[in-house]
Amino acid sequence: MAVSTDPIDGTRLKEQFPLLSREVHGKPIVYLDSAATSQKPLSVLNAMDDYYRTINSNVHRGVYMIAEEATNRMEIARALVRDFIGARSSSEIIFTKNATEALNMVAQSWGRANLSAGDVVVLSHMEHHANIVPWHMLAAEIGIQLRWIPLDTEGRLDLTELDTLLDGAKVLSVTAMSNVLGTMNPVRTLTDAARKAGAISMIDGCQSVPHGTTNVQELGADFLAFSGHKMCGPTGIGVLYGREDLLEAMPPFLGGGEMIRDVRLDGFTTNDLPWKFEAGTPAIAEIIGLGAAVEWLNGVGMDNIRAHEVSLTEYTISTLHQRFGDRINIHGPTSALERGGVFSFDFDGLHPHDISQVLDQHAVCVRAGHHCAKPLMKLLGIGATARASVYVYNDTADIDALADALDATGAFFTL
């Protein structure tokens, strides 16, 4: 297989990530779990630390200098996120505590205001629980119906019946990239089909936004949810992008401070977007940290990150197949151009917990389990998988370390 040109030297980038210099069990850490959460560069840690050390104050209401600085820093971060995903206005960028909350906000606020018994929501078989359970909750509450886009044998969405599935549907909510299979879905095709059918589209961008250029205009998405901690930012901060007219018409999610314009004894009026959906003191340090993460990613270049991961994906798939042949089965599409750097695999018939336990002794961090995608696991006919995933700071040496550790795992259990 021809190996793509890699514009990024992951080995050198590691120096900017303090955690990646530590050891576990006396060996240098090999972090291959970025699909669960990414590591954070020094610039992000410093931005958050700097906020607490120099301008810690509550935002938006203070008239003193540091409160204005904190407010400015937070709103600069919002503008950075806006430009990062090609949104037209900062009003369309809602900060949430994570992507799960963003998805729930759409199901609960938009859903309850616009859906009624019998209305159809279309999901896919590869969704994360966060894009399934909120709709199940709504189904239990108001009786909406769920339809499911099936998968083909290589773990891609099977779109042959898409128009039928969308017929009469009010919502299409799908992931841009599977956190288990790595499959990258044709988002524009999906959102176009939804629009044609008169449905709104919601895209779960948790696995796609950190790994390549995102433009909501090109995606044609009405809503996009993603998390900060998978894109070099801190935990506790997520983003809901929503088209301004949809957000304007949508009732507030949580009530409290910040989201109101006026409160009287007989009622309230809501604040302007985006604050209408940001009740209570926001995660100021985390928002500032996310802004720093966006700046860091922009500095590296999102197209470069995608090219790096395509190259690393080719290397991973060919290395694991060359070294282990039929002993390993990697789920999802075989072509690196159709997938991201997420590799769920079965190895030697071993249970994923046993694999990850032995890998840990070799300082190789991978995830084992159902990856919050139990309907997909059932479809694949397995209870769990081991999953390695790469990001901007990984290199071919990390993949070699994974292969060496798998070698040792196989030897350990088949003595």
Place this chain on the structure above:
Amino acid sequence: MPGLEDLYREIILDHYRNPRNRGELETPPAHRVEGFNPLCGDEIVLYLDLDADGRVADIRISGQGCSISQSSASMMSAAVKGKTVAEIDDLTRAFKAMMSIHENSLEGAETTEPIDAPDVKLGDLEALRGVVKFPVRIKCATLAWNTLAQGIEESSA
């Protein structure tokens, strides 16, 4: 620092590679019960045949899971065969005590109250003592035992 050899003792690997009492029993007379660990997808199906005296006449295990859950189930099946429900109850409490005393100490309580554990020889099951150093795996080791308790309860009901 606990090493792999603490977790994967040779006897555990032996039970994992050569599980005892693997298979199914006809139901009835046997009773079928399923256990499930939602965290890792481990699944155990246990077939329990209690005779008129409340003694385990036969037991079979099927299902899938990690080496710890599978070997624990295998060792358990060997340990309870021919035993009465009362004897199994003692064994279960002794096994769980071995697990949970350490569970407590891992949660930071230095002076753990010893759980009221019957004075029962655990035999091969002692090999699973090392699991407590790997807290996330304790549930793997106890899955078969919880399933057995459920099976006995259902059979006796």
